[in-house]
Amino acid sequence: MKIVIINPNSSEAMTSDIRMNAQKYAAGEYEVEVFATPGAPDFIDSYEDATNAVFGMIPLVRKLEKDTDAFIIACHGDPGIDVLKEISTKPVVGIGEASMKLATMLGHKFSVLTTSKRSIAGKEAVINQYRLTDSMASVRAPENENSMEDEKASYLEAGRLALEKDGAEVLVLGCAGLTGLDESLMEELGVPVLDGVKCALMIATGLVKMHLGISRQGRYYGKETD
Amino acid sequence: MKIVIINPNSSEAMTSDIRMNAQKYAAGEYEVEVFATPGAPDFIDSYEDATNAVFGMIPLVRKLEKDTDAFIIACHGDPGIDVLKEISTKPVVGIGEASMKLATMLGHKFSVLTTSKRSIAGKEAVINQYRLTDSMASVRAPENENSMEDEKASYLEAGRLALEKDGAEVLVLGCAGLTGLDESLMEELGVPVLDGVKCALMIATGLVKMHLGISRQGRYYGKETD
Amino acid sequence: MKIVIINPNSSEAMTSDIRMNAQKYAAGEYEVEVFATPGAPDFIDSYEDATNAVFGMIPLVRKLEKDTDAFIIACHGDPGIDVLKEISTKPVVGIGEASMKLATMLGHKFSVLTTSKRSIAGKEAVINQYRLTDSMASVRAPENENSMEDEKASYLEAGRLALEKDGAEVLVLGCAGLTGLDESLMEELGVPVLDGVKCALMIATGLVKMHLGISRQGRYYGKETD
């Protein structure tokens, strides 16, 4: 089985990180390939970034489709998830959707840890689209975004506040670039912390095993062709 | 004042129809220009079509921005509305958002008349994104899509069913291509029927007069630049 | 075109303020008349005030109906909006409904600035009736209601807290008496601030141009007569 992870941005450093963590999680049980998106911005930080990313993701998915069993979108905002669900004949899983829906199975409410305060509203909009608002405790960014020399400490503090102030019981890493932080946060905070890439790998491989894909019944019907 | 209407598809015929109806509605009180989107598909019938449309819309908006007071997206699914709200310094209004939110002011619940049954779920997804689900009676397509020689009769019947079966009190034309049908349906059915282009012109010109634009506070903050 | 604004209270001072601002906004493009409500209380501060206001508004609307193209209710709680929608054959627009629904088009969530802490729950109840709760960040009153010599500073502070603490991206002036504050708050805070009277004028004139009115299909059917 081969799972292809699309990193919607073009950062080779982040792509490497994702590859390393994903392959470590896969542990050789199935093949995982990770691709940066040609022509995409270096980091997805706006709707424009996301739009530009999707434009590169579509041909990438089309090119890889034949030899791929399922696709994963490795950005927590799940850019392009609707169009990729529509065009691919293979299952498509977003790390945001996978991790947040899984989070609802592990506790009463979840918080998403995101990279900047200005990204909070956009994350909330995604959560609204997935109809998960009632299960969301908060979306939280580190308090001081400018002094993040110690990334782990910053997110640890944000997570602690989510648990203490917002009523979160489960934390979700809100960026593929945070991959790897889940285990250390989990150890310090004593609650489940979800890495979206791992969650998506679980869902994607499961869908392949069950021979399940995206429904063509209506929303993802695609274009009428003759 | 100059309002620019972007027709997200590339059909010159539909662009002409929209131009004619929009300029008739504007009645010379302000300038209205209507542009088809270069490189867009001929009709927006899928998420892929919408994605391709947005790719052409962004440079078009950027190019026209300087001499434009507000932009309108003239496709009822409002493709690209988030990214255009973000990148443009001018107000951006979608005909779907404008017409459906206005519809809630005129009656208890509204129904959207759409062009095909397979588009219903996608429209419902948009209505969910706008948090309008509780005000929606239904999304309805003509029963027999294959024999639509008489377009007006088909939508008249769909509208009648929305009123009688679904509890609709207001109807919304769910496609810019239906422009012009509002008055005849209204006359026959005796309820408000909303044409999204007119609704969006009303909102866009009003925003300009009030010196209001899209908030840069969070969701449409845009990319951090140095 | 003639728009009639009903100020539900009987304060001639507030009526004058509204008239001045409304006519300034109309800029001579259409006629605007503003009436205080005979027999209404001086300020609408309770359900009883609202009830008494409505009693004066009904005959006023009936008397003016023949020569009016659309009515506006100029109190942010929209007293009597259901009954006026029902009895008038002309469009009826509430400044609360118009401004809050417009606010949802300009940002992720809005906050309403209201005149007193004890009015917050009532405003929330109105927001619930309009099914806008999921788009509301908060309803906020100035912290210190007793020392409001500097009205503008008080609302500026309330607005700032709404943006910083509650996640608001758009502000709505929650009282017709605050008319005029929108531009100065907007300038200081850098986010859209909506004046309900202007918003309602936009909607009302637009409905007239589109020949749209309130649906008689069910909720606003009115009394069965023989």
Place this chain on the structure above:
Amino acid sequence: MKIVIINPNSSEAMTSDIRMNAQKYAAGEYEVEVFATPGAPDFIDSYEDATNAVFGMIPLVRKLEKDTDAFIIACHGDPGIDVLKEISTKPVVGIGEASMKLATMLGHKFSVLTTSKRSIAGKEAVINQYRLTDSMASVRAPENENSMEDEKASYLEAGRLALEKDGAEVLVLGCAGLTGLDESLMEELGVPVLDGVKCALMIATGLVKMHLGISRQGRYYGKETD
């Protein structure tokens, strides 16, 4: 203990019916007085009727307040419930609110049986205000409103359809004028059928015994007085 039931309309026939049924239910355990509303319309069939009713109800409540322990509003649309909750120092219970909230304790979803199809949307609006939409199966009127010689048979049929088609498990009589139908419908249909007047008597007497009234904390604070 004395409970005063306000019939918001002026029909002495309906007032008598309500009095008979209420006193039968009270069975001498407490005093029940029933008043028609002076100056109100004969039947509450529109927002205008309701507005006119409330205008007569306020002085009636004020006049009777001193010697009354709790008030009941005996019209299923609960006209004036907010203003009466605000002005009276005694508990105020609406038959709509009491019966529909009680219905949610007896089964999964309830349907309201109403007197005419054109009243359905208005009832749904009330249900939305009470935040009961998710517990509502439907609002149903008799199919053929013109041939209601046999009122019981008409509502029996409407109730049966609510159970079979809409998923209702509990029925609520949606008009004080239907008082007395509950027991026969219950016998025929085998599900709980709620008469709002009885439900409100239960709540009102209970509140009196518990020394509970309406909160003055915010929404029903009333007018600031010196």
Place this chain on the structure above:
Amino acid sequence: MKIVIINPNSSEAMTSDIRMNAQKYAAGEYEVEVFATPGAPDFIDSYEDATNAVFGMIPLVRKLEKDTDAFIIACHGDPGIDVLKEISTKPVVGIGEASMKLATMLGHKFSVLTTSKRSIAGKEAVINQYRLTDSMASVRAPENENSMEDEKASYLEAGRLALEKDGAEVLVLGCAGLTGLDESLMEELGVPVLDGVKCALMIATGLVKMHLGISRQGRYYGKETD
């Protein structure tokens, strides 16, 4: 009329307290018996406690059913409410359901005062099941659970914070063991404070008088038997 109150735990002290308060409230108008649950834990503090309680409650209800007119579950989490509604042919009322639904009739939003911070999420889950989330201001526990020598002062402070910080207008005692605190909190805080046992007695006796019980139409149909 005989109402049986089941205390789901086995504490004779709490059972006595409930009996004393319930009989005082009943004031001899009807018979009230209160039973501890054999084999149940001493306090219901977890899902496991609740499960164990229900196991003792079912035979108790079956044994007492013949001579009982209605049952009350006297634990604010309403353990076993679905199964008891299903198996008993008599009305079954939970103190949580009764008090929280009654609370919505007395003010805009309610807060529940609960015994410990770790019980908050569980209470919220119950409120979600009853579809009351939109009417809930908060669930609050005393700040310092370890120094509760002065129980009343602790809950008074929690109640005050609910009113001031959370927007509550009505308070609900979130544990049968707090019975008796309602009147003193009400006196100090000036808002309605609901004791679930009294609320449930009101509902239960009312249902008996109205000959109403749980619907057998679907959710509480029970097991198919031959």
Place this chain on the structure above:
Amino acid sequence: MKIVIINPNSSEAMTSDIRMNAQKYAAGEYEVEVFATPGAPDFIDSYEDATNAVFGMIPLVRKLEKDTDAFIIACHGDPGIDVLKEISTKPVVGIGEASMKLATMLGHKFSVLTTSKRSIAGKEAVINQYRLTDSMASVRAPENENSMEDEKASYLEAGRLALEKDGAEVLVLGCAGLTGLDESLMEELGVPVLDGVKCALMIATGLVKMHLGISRQGRYYGKETD
């Protein structure tokens, strides 16, 4: 890795079916053991059945816990899911929760196929508890429950109606006893059909790999012990 599936009923036939299908799905990649619940009813058809099942499940989980990596509850109503999530130190996955949340990733709305009309409301209540109501198209039982010689044809017809009448895009088998029907329904209807046992195996094994369990932060904190 060892996954233990608890069949909440005592039917050895159903337990065998589940074992066969689960082991076939596991394909030797991990160990799967399936246990019927001692003392449970033969089929879970009511809240009482579910209560009795849970009573047997708790000691079974406790007994097996030491040598188990994750537990699955193999009844679509997920009986005991809250208490098992609380008491077990290992992940606990319900087939209802797993399949319905997964279904939301594959299409716009899902329908659950259930075994009898009288079970529909109970399933809807579970869906409400999981806050999935807005993603549910319907819960459907075969039309004619008495002539189910051909089980597959009956569910095929129910599934077809869900797609055509209710707007479902994904189907979920609403009973562990239907295991095996997924592939044939999927082939005939051309949409994803989810078998809860497979979905739960996917989630459970994934949680084990990620070292994730149930949060102890609040809702599943468990009993305070000294």
